Amino acid sequence: MKNLFIASFIILCFFSCKKKKVAEEKPAEVVIVPPVVEGKLLWDGDAVKGNSVWKVAQNIEGTGTISAVNDVTYGSVWRFNKPLGSHRTESHAASGFQAKEGDDIYIGWRSKISMPANIGTNAVFQWKAYGADMQQNFPIIFSTTTNGNLHLMHYAPGKIGTEVWKTPLKINVWNRFVLRLKVSRDGSVGFMEFWYNDEKQALTGGTQRYYGRTLDAEYCDPKWGVYGGDAQLIINYVGKPRIATTYEMAKPAKLTEPAPDPIPEPATDPVDPESLVVDKPVAVSSEISGAKGINAVDDDLDTYWQPSSGDRKDLNIWLSADLGTAKAFNGMRVFWNRGDVIAKYQLLYSADGNNWQIAYEKSSAISTIEKSNFTKVTARYVKLNITLTDDSSNLTTSEWRLFEE
Numbered sequence: 359m360k361n362l363f364i365a366s367f368i369i370l371c372f373f374s375c376k377k378k379k380v381a382e383e384k385p386a387e388v389v390i391v392p393p394v395v396e397g398k399l400l401w402d403g404d405a406v407k408g409n410s411v412w413k414v415a416q417n418i419e420g421t422g423t424i425s426a427v428n429d430v431t432y433g434s435v436w437r438f439n440k441p442l443g444s445h446r447t448e449s450h451a452a453s454g455f456q457a458k459e460g461d462d463i464y465i466g467w468r469s470k471i472s473m474p475a476n477i478g479t480n481a482v483f484q485w486k487a488y489g490a491d492m493q494q495n496f497p498i499i500f501s502t503t504t505n506g507n508l509h510l511m512h513y514a515p516g517k518i519g520t521e522v523w524k525t526p527l528k529i530n531v532w533n534r535f536v537l538r539l540k541v542s543r544d545g546s547v548g549f550m551e552f553w554y555n556d557e558k559q560a561l562t563g564g565t566q567r568y569y570g571r572t573l574d575a576e577y578c579d580p581k582w583g584v585y586g587g588d589a590q591l592i593i594n595y596v597g598k599p600r601i602a603t604t605y606e607m608a609k610p611a612k613l614t615e616p617a618p619d620p621i622p623e624p625a626t627d628p629v630d631p632e633s634l635v636v637d638k639p640v641a642v643s644s645e646i647s648g649a650k651g652i653n654a655v656d657d658d659l660d661t662y663w664q665p666s667s668g669d670r671k672d673l674n675i676w677l678s679a680d681l682g683t684a685k686a687f688n689g690m691r692v693f694w695n696r697g698d699v700i701a702k703y704q705l706l707y708s709a710d711g712n713n714w715q716i717a718y719e720k721s722s723a724i725s726t727i728e729k730s731n732f733t734k735v736t737a738r739y740v741k742l743n744i745t746l747t748d749d750s751s752n753l754t755t756s757e758w759r760l761f762e763e
Contacts, residue, residue: 397602397603397604397606397607397608398602398603398604398607399600399601399602399607400452400455400463400600400601400602400603401451401452401453401454401455401600401601402600403436403451403452403467403598403599403600404434404598404599404600405426405427405434405435405436405597406426406433406434408426410453411451411452411453412449412450412451412452412453413450413451413452413453413579414449414450415449416449417446417447417448417449417450417581417583418444418446418447418448418696419444419445419446419695419696419752419754420440420441420443420444420445420446420447420694420695420696420697420726421441421443421444421696421697421725421726422438422439422440422441422444422446422447422584423437423439423447424436424437424438424439424447424449424583425437425439427595429595429597430616431532431613431614431615431616432468432532432597432598432613435595435596435597436449436582436595436596436597436599437593437594437595438582438583438584438593438594438595438596439591439593440583440584440587440591440592440593440594441591441726442588442589442590442591442625442727443588443589443693443694443695443725443726443727444588444695444696444726445585445586445588445662445695445696445754445756446583446584446585446586446695447583447584447585448481448484448581448582448583448584448585449581449582449583450486450579450581451579451580451581451582451599452579452580452601455601456577456579457539457541457573457577457578457579458541458577459541459542459543459573460541460542461539461540461541462538462539462540462541462603463538463539463541463601463602463603464536464537464538464539464601464602464603464604464605464607464608464609465485465535465536465537465538465539465580465599465600465601465608466534466535466536466537466598466599466600466601466602466608466609466610467483467534467535467582467596467597467598467599467600467610468532468533468534468535468596468597468598468610469482469483469532469533469535469582469594469595469596469597470530470531470532470533470594470595470597471502471527471529471530471592471593471594471595472529472530472592472593472594472595472619472622473502473529473587473590473591473592473593473622474590474621474622474623474624474625475506475527475529475621476504476505476506477502477504477587477589477590477592477624478501478502478503478504478586478587478660479501479502479584479585479586479587479592480499480501480585480586480587481496481499481500481501481581481584481585481586482500482501482502482508482582482583482584482585482594483499483500483535483580483581483582484496484498484499484580484581484585485497485498485499485537485539485572485578485579485580486578486579486580486581487574487575487576487577487578488575488576488577488578488579489575489576489577490575490576491575491576492574492575493515493516493571493574493575494513494514494515494517494571494574494575495513495517495574496513496517497512497513497570497571497572497573497574497578498510498511498512498513498537498539498550498572499511499513500535501586502527502587503524504660506526506527507524507525507526507527508524508525508526508527508528509521509522509523509524509525510522510523510524510552510561512550512568512570514545514570514571515571515574520562520570521562522550522552522561522562522568523552523554523559523560523561523562525554528618529618529621529622530618530619530620530621531615531618532595532597532612532615533554533555534553534554534555534556534609534610534612535552535553535554535610536552536553536605536608536609537550537551537552537553538550538551538552538553538605539572540572541572541573541578542571542572542573543571543573543574544571545569545570545571546569547569548569548570548571548572548573549567549568549569549570549572550567550568550570550572551566551567551568553605553609555612556609556612580599580601582594582596582599583596586660587660588659588660588662588693588695588756589625589627589659589660589756590624590625591622591625597610598610598611627659628691628727628729630689630691630759630761630763631689631761631762631763632761633655633657633759633760633761634681634685634687634740634760634761634762635655635679635681635740635758635759635760636655636656636657636759637652637655637656637657638655638679638680638681638682639679639680640652640654640655640677640678640679640680641677641678641679642663642665642675642676642677642678643665643669643674643675643676643677644665644666644668644669644675645663645664645665645666646664646665646666649661649662649663649664649754650663651663651677653756654677654755654756654757654758655679655757655758656757657757658757659693659756659757660756661756662695662754662755662756663677663754663755664752664753664754664755665753667749667752670746670749670750670751671749672749673701673745673746673747673748673749674743674744674745674746675744675746675753676741676742676743676744677741677742677755677758678711678739678740678741678742679739679740679741679758679760680711680738680739681737681738681739681740682738683738684709684736684737684738685736685737685738685762686734686735686736686762687734687735687736687740687760687761687762688731688732688733688734688735688762688763689729689730689731689732689760689761689762689763690705690718690728690729690730690732690758690759690760690761691727691728691729691730691757691759691761692727692728692730692742692755692757692758692759693726693727693755693756693757693758694726694727694728694753694754694755694756695726695752695753695754695756696726696751696753697724697725697726697728698724698747699746699747699748699751699752699753700724700744700745700746700747700751700753701721701745701746701747702719702720702721702744702745703719703720703724703728703742703743703744703745704716704718704719704742704743705717705718705719705730705732705740705741705742705743705760706740706741706742706743707735707737707739707740707741708737708738708739708740708741709737709738709739710739711738711739714741715735717732717733717735718730718732731763734762740760742755742758
């Protein structure tokens, strides 16, 4: 009887402990998987689609060309060819898409730049403003520098520039870009993030996000190509430009690429006798900030003189110089960003700066680099008089040289 009681007690304890153990077991955890964010392609600028992808297919100052060509690795790509002496070869995107306040977008593309080393440009990509109340003009730019870098610039209102990122420029090599933009006129809301060759980059200050105003004037659009670097032949190949709602949708793929071509040698500047107008006092019909008349006589092809738009209304612009004393000359060379907008140009000379005579004039087949020879004259004051074809012609003069030979 005693043994039966002990056995019963053991059995009761066994079932009691088992129930307690079962009661203490935790229910299985429920793993919540966040929904996959589907990317949306907002604009596709693939070269196979042709010029219809652009808002303005050809924004050219000079004799540049824009075409779709076949790349041995990536197939159809855009080729922006800016010749020696030309100022701009760009296309203005993006047809069918317009960024607005509050948008969060990713702009992706691949680029291969063919140019001599250490050549500065104004831009190989622009996030460019258009319309009234323009405070920044070009809020975001990628450009090349004279010390061999590719850099990313942000321009605040007043065109105050900050170098956000830089890296040594890889010439004749495909590089991949993705630029994330929070689009806003509020500098505390707008920001950019940037991936270079699939790696997210640290920007100025060591963070991966740079806050600043990313929307200016009425709207901003992307532009690809080459702007500036007038003294050299520069070609920018651009593949798969696109705008999307996610990084994955915007980023260009990398394939196995052949060895790059050699880096081109710099173009040689035409050898002329020493110019009589270098660094001489000048007067102009007008000029804009950053493109003063003195730039046309500073012996530097990377700077230029540009008159104001209002000055072009009568189709006549001019630049004059005081040589200090009377000097003899019979040759002239002028570097322009384009020749097709010039109806006529004249070289005038004067002993007193008031009464002018014509030393030379030309009114047809005008090119971006004009070399002129004429009967020798002697004068203290000289004047380059230019007649434009229409008042919308945006002409720049990189260099004006006058000499005796």
